[in-house]
Amino acid sequence: MKTKTLKKNKVNVVTLGCAKNIFDSEVMMGQLKANSFDVQHESEDKDSEIVIINTCGFIDNAKEESINTILAWAKEKDKGNVSKLYVTGCLSERYKPELEKDIPEVDAFFGTRELPRLLKTLKADYKHELVGERLLTTPAHYAYFKIAEGCDRPCSFCAIPLMRGHHTSTPMEELVANAKNLVKNGTKELILIAQDLTYYGLDIYKDRKLADLLKHLSDIEGLDWIRLQYAFPSGFPMDVLQVMKERDNICNYLDMPLQHASTNMLKAMRRGITREKTTELIHNIRDIVPDIALRTTLICGYPGETEADFEEMKEWVSEMRFDRLGVFTYSHEENTHAYNFKDDVPAKVKRDRSNAIMEIQSEISLELNEDKVGKTFKVLVDRKENDVYIGRTEFDSPEVDNEVVITAPENYLRIGDFVNVEIESAEHYDLFGSIVE
Numbered sequence: 056m057k058t059k060t061l062k063k064n065k066v067n068v069v070t071l072g073c074a075k076n077i078f079d080s081e082v083m084m085g086q087l088k089a090n091s092f093d094v095q096h097e098s099e100d101k102d103s104e105i106v107i108i109n110t111c112g113f114i115d116n117a118k119e120e121s122i123n124t125i126l127a128w129a130k131e132k133d134k135g136n137v138s139k140l141y142v143t144g145c146l147s148e149r150y151k152p153e154l155e156k157d158i159p160e161v162d163a164f165f166g167t168r169e170l171p172r173l174l175k176t177l178k179a180d181y182k183h184e185l186v187g188e189r190l191l192t193t194p195a196h197y198a199y200f201k202i203a204e205g206c207d208r209p210c211s212f213c214a215i216p217l218m219r220g221h222h223t224s225t226p227m228e229e230l231v232a233n234a235k236n237l238v239k240n241g242t243k244e245l246i247l248i249a250q251d252l253t254y255y256g257l258d259i260y261k262d263r264k265l266a267d268l269l270k271h272l273s274d275i276e277g278l279d280w281i282r283l284q285y286a287f288p289s290g291f292p293m294d295v296l297q298v299m300k301e302r303d304n305i306c307n308y309l310d311m312p313l314q315h316a317s318t319n320m321l322k323a324m325r326r327g328i329t330r331e332k333t334t335e336l337i338h339n340i341r342d343i344v345p346d347i348a349l350r351t352t353l354i355c356g357y358p359g360e361t362e363a364d365f366e367e368m369k370e371w372v373s374e375m376r377f378d379r380l381g382v383f384t385y386s387h388e389e390n391t392h393a394y395n396f397k398d399d400v401p402a403k404v405k406r407d408r409s410n411a412i413m414e415i416q417s418e419i420s421l422e423l424n425e426d427k428v429g430k431t432f433k434v435l436v437d438r439k440e441n442d443v444y445i446g447r448t449e450f451d452s453p454e455v456d457n458e459v460v461i462t463a464p465e466n467y468l469r470i471g472d473f474v475n476v477e478i479e480s481a482e483h484y485d486l487f488g489s490i491v492e
Contacts, residue, residue: 065093066177067103070192071121072111074199074284076144080109081189081422082168083143088190090179090280090317096192099490101136101155105177112146112218114386121146130158141165143173145218155193168204177418189237194437196471197280197453198237202230202268206250208287210314211325211392212357215250221250224259231271234278243471244280244435245272246452251287253295273302278472280435282452284310288336289327296343306449309340310350310379316371317364320357325392330371337375349452350379353412356405357385358396365408366450372415379456380416382409417483422455424481425444429475431491434459434476436468444468446476448486459486466490 067088070080084094095103106128121144131137147154149168155164165173171181191198205220206213234245245310251256256264272281281304283295288311299305315321318329328336338349353368358397372380384405387398393458435444437453444461451457461468461476468490476488 056275059134061104062093062102063104064091065095065103066105067095067098067100067109068272069097069106069108069124071109072113072126072145073119074246075201075250076109076111077192078189078199078201078248079144079167079170081192083107083109083173085185085188086174086182086342087177087179089179089182089188090174091183092177092179094190098352103137103319105139105141105142106131106137107141107173110142110144110146110486112144112149113214114388116386117237125154125158125161129158132160136143141173141176143167143169145215148218148394149214157290164261165304186219187268188233193453194470195241196435196437198242199248200230200234200237200245201248202252202255203249206325207254208251209327209392211323212314212388214388214391217390219250222254222258224255224257225263226259227256227268227271230268231275234272234275237446238275238277240379241471243278243473244282245278246282246284248284249278250285252283252285252288261407263290263292265292266298267293269298269302270455273298273304279304279491280306280449282306282308282449284452286311288313288333290422291336296340299347300344306346307347308450308452309347310452312352314352314354314363315351315357316368317360320360320364320368323359323393324354324357330367334371334375347379350381350452350456351377352381352383354385354402355408355412356402358387358393360385360400367409369415372412373419376423377416377417378450379420380412382412384409420457421481424483424486425480427486428481429478430460430477431477432488433475434488436461436470436472436474438470439468444475457484457486459471460487462487462489 068084070076087094111117115383128140128208132140141163142161143165147164163176174181203224205222206216207222252265259323316330412443432448434448436444437447438445446459475491477491478486478488
């Protein structure tokens with residue numbers, strides 16, 4: 056029974072998962088606003104007539120969070136605090152029949168490419184002229200910028216192709232137009248995302264065109280930073296590095312998930328590369344762009360991972376000294392190639408191995424940060440917390456990387472401005488400094 060008056064045509068969008076989901080939510084919100092809906096993102100006010108949850112279905116923890124969020128909102132619907140509840144995104148794409156059966160409180164489930172159908176359900180039109188326009192959920196000065204959907208890589212552990220489909224590049228002219236529109240509205244940093252940036256263009260131009268896209272984007276006046284996330288190592292297009300080296304507004308930053316260091320494991324994961332070739336690639340990248348910040352992610356506990364495989368990865372992490380590094384414990388996902396194998400590494404061993412890698416990385420991060428003390432960096436101001444400002448250097452992506460804590464008692468800093476900061480001290484994952492005039 057309804058316990059309060061809900062605002063008609065008010066929609067609360069809840070986003071879970073990665074930056075690609077954030078992008079999708081922003082596109083959906085732009086379409087809803089153009090259809091005269093009052094759209095909020097993760098609003099704390101429980102007066103929305105409609106709630107749409109954009110879910111993640113990547114690994115066990117993400118699936119659990121998505122399900123718990125749906126159940127929590129289903130309870131709110133039972134209380135009368137929501138009139139209509141819809142679910143979209145990766146979990147919905149992957150498990151729609153099961154979800155429809157187990158959570159009947161949800162009015163409808165939609166897949167990752169069913170935005171037009173979702174809008175039609177809300178009696179809204181999909182406005183083709185809005186393609187590329189979105190309501191940013193991030194601060195206005197930076198935006199995630201998806202250049203392709205889906206993935207054609209055969210990685211054995213990954214369920215993304217099941218949820219997102221085949222790789223589909225967005226035409227270059229459309230991306231450039233979208234970027235110009237964002238910059239016109241105050242965006243200073245574009246964070247390029249895709250399941251694999253390096254595949255960009257293969258489907259529509261029959262060639263890897265990431266370097267060409269970067270040139271066109273970097274020519275946009277007013278675009279200060281362009282950042283690359285999610286690049287696959289096998290077949291990496293080295294011409295991208297030459298563009299990065301030549302263009303001042305392309306950040307010396309690359310997020311390249313490598314997943315493992317043992318050739319045995321890389322082969323089992325179907326990554327199409329060996330430890331030796333990976334190491335050579337990293338050295339070549341650093342030779343071409345010497346001050347590049349490399350971020351990677353690894354997996355601990357893949358089926359068949361021996362203690363020797365793990366020790367090899369530990370040794371390699373110490374040797375490579377990545378600027379940024381994260382670790383996942385292996386998640387046994389239905390309908391992936393790896394699901395054919397026994398998930399034979401105990402959960403505790405997975406966690407212990409993950410913690411051991413992160414202990415090594417923590418010390419590397421501290422040493423690299425301490426080397427920055429006394430140096431001055433260009434910093435983008437992201438937000439204010441109490442009496443300090445929080446920003447990032449070009450070597451850091453929001454949410455996942457290091458931050459710069461700026462003491463500025465006599466300075467008023469505008470969010471989204473660039474400032475020069477001299478680093479005065481360092482911790483494992485944060486830098487502390489003050490403004491240099």
